[in-house]
Amino acid sequence: MRIDWNQYDPGDFHDELIGPKGQPRLAARVLANYLKSLSDQQLARRQRAAELAITEMGITFTVYSEGENIDRAWPFDIIPRVIPAREWQQIEAGLKQRIAALNLFIEDIYNTRRIILDKIFPEAMLAGSKNYLPQCEGASPRFGVWAHICGSDLVRDRDGTVYVLEDNLRVPSGVSYMIQNRSVAKRVFPELFRRQNILPVDDYPAALFDMLAALSPRPLDYPEIVILTPGIYNSAYFEHAYLAQQMGAELVEGGDLVVGSDDCVYMRTIDGLQRVDVIYRRVNDDFIDPEAFREDSLLGCPGLLRAWRAGNVALANAPGCGVADDKVIYTYVPDFIRYYLDEDPILPNVPSYRCEDKQQRDHVLANLKDLVVKPANESGGYGMLVGPQSTVKEREKFAGLVKRNPRNYIAQPALSLSTAPTVVGRHLEPRHLDLRPFILSAGSTYVTAGGLTRVALRKGSLVVNSSQGGGSKDTWVLDSGGKR
Amino acid sequence: MLSRVAERLYWMARYIERAENTARLLNAYNMLMLDLPRGVGLSWSQLIDISGNGEDFARRYRSANERNTLAFMLSDRANSGSIIDSVTLARENLRTTRDIVPSEGFESINELLMFVRRRLASRNARKNVYDFLSDIVLRCQGITGLLAGTMSHDAAYQFVRLGRNLERADMTTRILDVGSATLIASDSELQRLENRLWTWLLRALSAHQMYRQTVRRQVTGPVAAGFLLHDTLFPRAVLHTTGEIRACLKSLPRNTSAIRSVGRAERHIRETDIHSVFPADFHDLIDEIQLELGDIHESIHRTWFAPRSKG
Numbered sequence: 001m002r003i004d005w006n007q008y009d010p011g012d013f014h015d016e017l018i019g020p021k022g023q024p025r026l027a028a029r030v031l032a033n034y035l036k037s038l039s040d041q042q043l044a045r046r047q048r049a050a051e052l053a054i055t056e057m058g059i060t061f062t063v064y065s066e067g068e069n070i071d072r073a074w075p076f077d078i079i080p081r082v083i084p085a086r087e088w089q090q091i092e093a094g095l096k097q098r099i100a101a102l103n104l105f106i107e108d109i110y111n112t113r114r115i116i117l118d119k120i121f122p123e124a125m126l127a128g129s130k131n132y133l134p135q136c137e138g139a140s141p142r143f144g145v146w147a148h149i150c151g152s153d154l155v156r157d158r159d160g161t162v163y164v165l166e167d168n169l170r171v172p173s174g175v176s177y178m179i180q181n182r183s184v185a186k187r188v189f190p191e192l193f194r195r196q197n198i199l200p201v202d203d204y205p206a207a208l209f210d211m212l213a214a215l216s217p218r219p220l221d222y223p224e225i226v227i228l229t230p231g232i233y234n235s236a237y238f239e240h241a242y243l244a245q246q247m248g249a250e251l252v253e254g255g256d257l258v259v260g261s262d263d264c265v266y267m268r269t270i271d272g273l274q275r276v277d278v279i280y281r282r283v284n285d286d287f288i289d290p291e292a293f294r295e296d297s298l299l300g301c302p303g304l305l306r307a308w309r310a311g312n313v314a315l316a317n318a319p320g321c322g323v324a325d326d327k328v329i330y331t332y333v334p335d336f337i338r339y340y341l342d343e344d345p346i347l348p349n350v351p352s353y354r355c356e357d358k359q360q361r362d363h364v365l366a367n368l369k370d371l372v373v374k375p376a377n378e379s380g381g382y383g384m385l386v387g388p389q390s391t392v393k394e395r396e397k398f399a400g401l402v403k404r405n406p407r408n409y410i411a412q413p414a415l416s417l418s419t420a421p422t423v424v425g426r427h428l429e430p431r432h433l434d435l436r437p438f439i440l441s442a443g444s445t446y447v448t449a450g451g452l453t454r455v456a457l458r459k460g461s462l463v464v465n466s467s468q469g470g471g472s473k474d475t476w477v478l479d480s481g482g483k484r
Numbered sequence: 485m486l487s488r489v490a491e492r493l494y495w496m497a498r499y500i501e502r503a504e505n506t507a508r509l510l511n512a513y514n515m516l517m518l519d520l521p522r523g524v525g526l527s528w529s530q531l532i533d534i535s536g537n538g539e540d541f542a543r544r545y546r547s548a549n550e551r552n553t554l555a556f557m558l559s560d561r562a563n564s565g566s567i568i569d570s571v572t573l574a575r576e577n578l579r580t581t582r583d584i585v586p587s588e589g590f591e592s593i594n595e596l597l598m599f600v601r602r603r604l605a606s607r608n609a610r611k612n613v614y615d616f617l618s619d620i621v622l623r624c625q626g627i628t629g630l631l632a633g634t635m636s637h638d639a640a641y642q643f644v645r646l647g648r649n650l651e652r653a654d655m656t657t658r659i660l661d662v663g664s665a666t667l668i669a670s671d672s673e674l675q676r677l678e679n680r681l682w683t684w685l686l687r688a689l690s691a692h693q694m695y696r697q698t699v700r701r702q703v704t705g706p707v708a709a710g711f712l713l714h715d716t717l718f719p720r721a722v723l724h725t726t727g728e729i730r731a732c733l734k735s736l737p738r739n740t741s742a743i744r745s746v747g748r749a750e751r752h753i754r755e756t757d758i759h760s761v762f763p764a765d766f767h768d769l770i771d772e773i774q775l776e777l778g779d780i781h782e783s784i785h786r787t788w789f790a791p792r793s794k795g
Contacts, residue, residue, distance in 0.1 A: 058587070232580045241583055251583075256488050268487040270639060270788045271737050 003036050010430040014160050016081050016420040027084040027478045030196055040426040047423045050078045050188050059180045060238050061466055075471035077422045078188050081453045085479040092447045094347030099150050099439045102324045104340040106146040110136050120339045121332055128407035129326055130377050135292050136320030139309055142215055143443050146321035150439040156418035163350045169325035171282050175438045176239040177472055178452040185474035197479040199449035205246035207446045214442040215314035216277040225249045228281040230299045240282050259303030263310040278314045285319050327376045327410045355406040364411040368395045371411040388414050417462055422455055432456045434464050450475030490643045491789040492577040497647030499574035503567050504624035505655040507617040512688035528553040534658050535565045559604045571597050586634045596623045642732040653725040656712055657774050659688050664767040682708040689720045710758040726750050742783040749776035
């Protein structure tokens with residue numbers, strides 16, 4: 001049996017590849033026709049070949065369960081998600097605008113606080129922010145950039161509008177999987193890459209290196225750049241090792257670093273102590289410096305914040321930048337864009353209710369069944385209530401949580417995430433997905449062509465996180481200039 | 485190269501070597517027990533003493549019979565010298581530095597751990613245990629050979645080689661110490677069997693055949709001990725391992741203090757006339773050599789694993 005797109009039914013959702021009445025969307029036409037030419041067996045065979053390639057290439061992520069760490073093969077679906085280049089240019093512009101405003105906000109909030117003085121943003125919001133770090137007040141990193149690496153989650157609703165769901169400014173992960181997905185996809189569909197102009201994504205490690213190098217406090221020397229990892233037990237360790245290898249940077253753990261009495265950072269090598277200029281840290285703020293933050297942390301290095309404040313080392317992302325990675329602060333981002341840039345937001349936020357506000361809170365409490373309630377500071381899809389799929393008991397629990405600590409919660413309408421055809425057994429079924437592009441900022445801003453598409457592999461599920469049964473797809477930004 | 489990486493490679497190599505040596509030791513000891521007439525005062529408890537973990541054993545096991553000894557030295561995770569513990573730690577050390585060695589290296593250590601776990605969990609775990617130990621020896625040697633044959637012999641490899649040779653020297657001196665213990669034991673029956681005992685000691689180090697080829701004399705205490713200390717060509721003889729260690733150190737930066745510590749140990753061994761210390765002072769000699777090996781480890785640790793001064 002071959003694929004019959006007329007039989008493919010995404011229901012009431014926007015499908016990324018197939019339009020109403022089984023008509024492939026313009027950008028997906030070559031792909032859809034090609035898939036139609038494959039028999040079910042051929043399709044299943046390609047999926048198996050991709051899975052084999054992933055095992056061989058050792059692409060894994062780590063799951064912690066039952067007291068043991070398990071390296072699992074990265075779940076990958078061979079059917080790519082296609083985005084026309086013209087649409088992507090809009091999204092890219094929106095992401096650049098957004099990160100510019102976010103960085104201006106962070107710089108402002110740790111320094112003059114103009115936005116509070118001008119009454120655009122209430123100071124009370126900071127008091128409840130777990131990620132605001134008073135230790136960073138008065139600091140001013142190079143270029144005024146705090147969030148050097150950002151992973152923003154985008155979703156498309158039923159009517160085709162692309163929304164920003166959240167901005168991950170702390171230690172966003174997934175970019176290595178984006179690159180690996182592409183190399184697997186090239187093996188699976190080489191003919192489609194030949195026939196179409198699909199924008200490359202593998203320049204990311206080089207762009208990352210250039211961005212980090214631009215931050216070096218000793219611009220005249222060849223910069224010593226390191227990646228600071230929490231270690232092998234972190235779920236993203238594969239990515240840390242991969243990026244270090246690709247950039248030719250050392251992969252260090254907290255114990256490898258030492259801050260000297262000169263407030264410079266050194267790493268312990270067999271040649272003795274060696275000065276470090278830039279640290280791409282994949283350790284959370286709380287843990288990077290036991291001297292400044294959590295005393296019991298073994299993952300960081302005492303004195304790191306001191307060295308950073310003295311301007312002797314660059315930290316990417318800067319400590320404290322998580323203040324803008326807070327789902328309550330998120331609701332203000334459109335205001336930031338208007339205030340700092342005097343522009344209208346290109347990419348909309350998902351409409352959100354702040355539980356802090358009594359009127360909005362009452363609305364949320366009365367409509368829990370139709371809303372998604374999110375805590376301000378969790379990631380990975382944890383600690384939230386998905387109203388339409390919740391039980392009475394769960395809703396009662398969340399009503400209590402919201403009432404006890406309203407500042408910590410926002411609510412959003414349950415979006416109808418778009419779908420794309422996904423291999424299930426020997427045929428294709430629609431599955432929900434999102435998209436995480438990565439944005440690099442230093443002197444200039446770089447956005448990946450596309451990003452990491454995450455897909456909820458379980459039927460009807462909206463949870464795309466790999467730790468909770470999500471998979472991923474390659475993402476093709478297709479230059480409709482057509483054939484090369 | 486990061487100090488941490490160097491340190492983990494060093495320990496990985498030590499643990500692989502330790503697993504191999506422990507398996508070899510258990511096998512040889514069993515052969516000896518089968519060989520000796522019943523009622524001779526040699527027991528499994530002496531084997532546990534060699535491992536240096538006698539106190540721990542006494543705390544947790546009732547008697548030092550074959551079964552308990554094997555359990556303790558083979559499958560007891562709580563015993564820091566057991567084979568399962570050594571293999572597990574070798575893998576843990578390599579897991580965090582796996583990008584440094586060829587991927588087959590990590591794969592074969594991983595396989596070794598799976599193999600050991602599988603065998604220990606199987607219903608036949610106690611059957612053919614000595615074949616199982618021989619398999620472990622072979623697999624460990626396979627890993628050692630794989631690293632030697634596929635890793636660039638750069639600084640990273642030198643730390644692997646350092647760990648291997650220091651661990652080897654350590655085991656050889658431990659085994660020599662068994663000889664010294666039985667020398668001063670008053671059991672006259674055992675002294676009568678001295679020749680057989682030293683043959684076993686040589687076998688435990690796979691040294692018997694090479695001894696025969698090199699020494700061409702009947703096995704006696706002083707001659708065998710001299711061979712295991714002084715021979716520069718047999719890979720498990722102490723002077724050979726220190727020669728290897730010296731060669732590794734030469735290619736590393738800032739090596740002065742470490743080379744000096746090797747020099748001290750070498751000079752001491754070379755200048756010892758084995759016949760004059762035998763038997764009365766032999767145990768003290770071994771003690772001193774072990775301390776000197778400890779010094780070599782300390783200076784390696786100080787220089788490369790925990791550097792303090794700015795470079």
